[in-house]
Amino acid sequence: MVNIKFRNEKSKIFTPLDPRWDEFTDSLCFHLNIRECEDCGGPVTNCDGSFRLTRNIIESHYPEINIQKTLDYFRTMNCFCDCEIFFEQPCGLGVDQKDAAMKIGKAS
Numbered sequence: 001m002v003n004i005k006f007r008n009e010k011s012k013i014f015t016p017l018d019p020r021w022d023e024f025t026d027s028l029c030f031h032l033n034i035r036e037c038e039d040c041g042g043p044v045t046n047c048d049g050s051f052r053l054t055r056n057i058i059e060s061h062y063p064e065i066n067i068q069k070t071l072d073y074f075r076t077m078n079c080f081c082d083c084e085i086f087f088e089q090p091c092g093l094g095v096d097q098k099d100a101a102m103k104i105g106k107a108s
């Protein structure tokens with residue numbers, strides 16, 4: 001009966017197709033605290049080059065999501081840290097990537 005333990009294994013990948021994606025990117029935007037660099041005028045964020053914020057948001061708000069698979073998915077979309085998920089498009093990933101997300105969603 002060891003398998004019972006794994007019945008509720010987190011298996012979902014979080015993609016722009018999820019109805020909560022906009023809510024997620026809003027939350028990510030808030031935690032990134034995007035502001036203007038005083039020296040160059042470019043955008044400055046709280047991103048530390050990792051998926052730290054993304055991981056925190058998903059862990060606390062989307063418990064059924066498999067974080068490892070989701071981060072792997074983001075990497076295949078050329079997003080390698082929190083701010084890249086956000087800056088890839090104003091509101092998250094672009095249309096082409098939504099198509100790719102759909103294919104991944106179907107494959108899984």
Ligand SMILES: [Zn+2]
Nearest residue numbers: 047081083084
């Ligand atoms: Zn970054």
